[in-house]
Amino acid sequence: MLWVDKYRPKTLDKVLVHKEVAENLKKLVTEQDCPHLLFYGPSGSGKKTLIMALLRQMFGPSSDKVKVENKTWKVEAGTRTLDIELTTLLSTHHVEMNPADAGFQDRYVVQEIIKEMAKNRPLDAKGKKGFKVLVLNEVDRLSREAQHSLRRTMEKYSSSCRLILCCNSSSKVSEAVRSRCLNVRISAPTEDEMVRVLEFIGKKEGLQLPPGFAARIAEKSNRSLRRAILLFETCRVQQYPFTNNQAIPPMDWEEYVSEIASDIMKEQSPKRLFQVRGKLYELLTNCIPPEIILKRLLYELLKKLDSELKHEVSYWAAYYEHRMRLGQKAIFHLEAFVAKFMSIYKGFLISTFG
Amino acid sequence: METYSKVTRFFFICNYISRIIEPLASRCAKFRFKPLTEDIMSNRILYICQEEGLSLDSDALATLSSISQGDLRRAITYLQSAARLFGSSISSRDLISVSGVIPEDVVQALYSACRSGNFDLADKEVKNVIAEGYPVSQMLSQLFDLVVEADDMSDEQKARICKKLGEADKCLVDGADEYLQLLDVASKTMQALCNLPQELSYES
Numbered sequence: 001m002l003w004v005d006k007y008r009p010k011t012l013d014k015v016l017v018h019k020e021v022a023e024n025l026k027k028l029v030t031e032q033d034c035p036h037l038l039f040y041g042p043s044g045s046g047k048k049t050l051i052m053a054l055l056r057q058m059f060g061p062s063s064d065k066v067k068v069e070n071k072t073w074k075v076e077a078g079t080r081t082l083d084i085e086l087t088t089l090l091s092t093h094h095v096e097m098n099p100a101d102a103g104f105q106d107r108y109v110v111q112e113i114i115k116e117m118a119k120n121r122p123l124d125a126k127g128k129k130g131f132k133v134l135v136l137n138e139v140d141r142l143s144r145e146a147q148h149s150l151r152r153t154m155e156k157y158s159s160s161c162r163l164i165l166c167c168n169s170s171s172k173v174s175e176a177v178r179s180r181c182l183n184v185r186i187s188a189p190t191e192d193e194m195v196r197v198l199e200f201i202g203k204k205e206g207l208q209l210p211p212g213f214a215a216r217i218a219e220k221s222n223r224s225l226r227r228a229i230l231l232f233e234t235c236r237v238q239q240y241p242f243t244n245n246q247a248i249p250p251m252d253w254e255e256y257v258s259e260i261a262s263d264i265m266k267e268q269s270p271k272r273l274f275q276v277r278g279k280l281y282e283l284l285t286n287c288i289p290p291e292i293i294l295k296r297l298l299y300e301l302l303k304k305l306d307s308e309l310k311h312e313v314s315y316w317a318a319y320y321e322h323r324m325r326l327g328q329k330a331i332f333h334l335e336a337f338v339a340k341f342m343s344i345y346k347g348f349l350i351s352t353f354g
Numbered sequence: 355m356e357t358y359s360k361v362t363r364f365f366f367i368c369n370y371i372s373r374i375i376e377p378l379a380s381r382c383a384k385f386r387f388k389p390l391t392e393d394i395m396s397n398r399i400l401y402i403c404q405e406e407g408l409s410l411d412s413d414a415l416a417t418l419s420s421i422s423q424g425d426l427r428r429a430i431t432y433l434q435s436a437a438r439l440f441g442s443s444i445s446s447r448d449l450i451s452v453s454g455v456i457p458e459d460v461v462q463a464l465y466s467a468c469r470s471g472n473f474d475l476a477d478k479e480v481k482n483v484i485a486e487g488y489p490v491s492q493m494l495s496q497l498f499d500l501v502v503e504a505d506d507m508s509d510e511q512k513a514r515i516c517k518k519l520g521e522a523d524k525c526l527v528d529g530a531d532e533y534l535q536l537l538d539v540a541s542k543t544m545q546a547l548c549n550l551p552q553e554l555s556y557e558s
Binding site: 024027028035040041042045169170171172178179182183185186187188223291294295298302307308310311314315317318319321322325326 | 428431435438439440441451452453454472473474477484485486487488489490491492522525526528529530531532533534535537538541542544545550
């Protein structure tokens with residue numbers, strides 16, 4: 001079992017970072033009821049962990065017993081019936097799913113599932129009608145229509161189900177949905193907090209940590225706890241006992257992007273652009289999301305540039321990322337950014353050195 | 355509307371009278387609702403607090419009225435969320451954390467980083483805002499307030515910044531990446547504040 005899963009805190013009491021949030025959540029569900037919740041924050045900050053712990057707090061250990069179900073939903077959409085396939089995680093008390101996976105049919109999924117859940121309401125021990133919890137991941141990837149239908153369904157069936165929404169950026173969730181939920185901001189853990197978690201894991205595993213080693217991992221991991229723990233485990237596999245100056249391996253795709261960055265700094269020509277295209281394709285076929293590539297590329301380029309160029313380059317990065325979102329094929333926009341950068345950089349070189 | 359006026363009466367509710375077509379509007383008696391004054395709002399809030407047994411100090415009350423911007427429903431929602439999350443004694447910090455408003459010092463830190471003219475510093479602040487999970491759209495609107503009220507810059511500088519804020523907001527609505535947009539805004543703000551050349555100089 002990966003350490004990331006092994007040391008995921010199961011209950012709200014055991015949470016190491018976001019203790020304050022956990023305390024408040026605990027207070028919130030003491031009366032066996034809760035409002036709709038919206039968790040937002042960067043990835044690797046512990047949103048999912050808190051949600052799972054919260055469910056456990058509400059329903060006890062039975063919420064851990066989940067089964068995976070790949071179900072086809074039959075949805076009446078106007079004149080025709082649609083079949084939508086979606087994977088859900090079920091327990092007796094909650095359903096978890098990622099409606100954005102249904103693509104442009106996400107709207108129907110949201111409505112249909114909530115309706116079905118509302119139909120068979122669970123009874124609690126005292127025979128009172130209870131409620132189920134629906135956990136929706138990545139709500140920020142839902143289409144506008146789906147978000148609108150979500151808010152209607154939320155109101156209509158609020159007596160029989162509670163929604164827990166989880167997303168990275170709350171800017172992309174519509175105001176109407178946001179205002180119906182209790183918003184919980186989960187910030188990325190600070191480096192000190194990450195060091196504490198790593199040390200905790202080290203102690204549990206019986207490892208000797210040289211001083212400053214955990215801090216170095218934390219520094220490398222971009223404030224994502226998940227990444228820090230994965231890096232930690234990689235280091236453990238690579239070499240144990242740890243040495244003071246042990247190199248912490250960077251992600252291979254990051255190395256690759258940094259290679260691209262130095263490539264285009266070295267030579268600005270159509271030939272080089274063609275080579276870079278191949279490398280970009282390589283990254284894309286390995287399922288690295290294009291916006292992540294672009295961001296990383298910008299990061300690498302900004303490290304090497306003169307400050308007067310930084311403004312311009314960051315402007316174009318934002319410009320092409322926006323276009324990428326509107327368009328269909330990411331490679332066009334990535335390449336356009338690279339070409340733009342080459343042209344700017346060449347212009348800069350010519351005007352400075354003649 | 356006209357045919358059945360004997361048996362039916364319509365009540366229309368809308369936010370903007372200008373969006374109702376003239377023929378419809380002219381057939382109705384109009385009642386205009388003004389935003390609630392601060393007095394009325396705070397009275398109502400205090401009444402709710404009293405009934406629910408909540409304690410709210412004057413500082414928190416002021417915060418509540420400023421973050422809800424004259425919207426009583428929003429104020430009550432914030433109050434209820436804060437009460438559920440933090441118990442019966444509510445401070446202004448609690449209210450800010452449930453409302454999703456970004457604390458003033460964070461906005462100020464970003465602004466002064468832009469003022470300093472150091473790109474790397476601004477980049478660091480932007481990264482920090484993203485890592486803390488603050489919604490960027492909110493950040494833009496708070497930056498906007500800050501820029502409009504600032505008295506240490508010229509109108510032209512303000513206009514340049516506001517133009518960029520508008521563009522970035524549209525991009526965010528389209529689903530663009532938060533980090534890149536905020537970085538772009540920060541860079542443009544810096545250019546405006548430090549009177550750097552705004553034109554894209556090396557474009558050929």
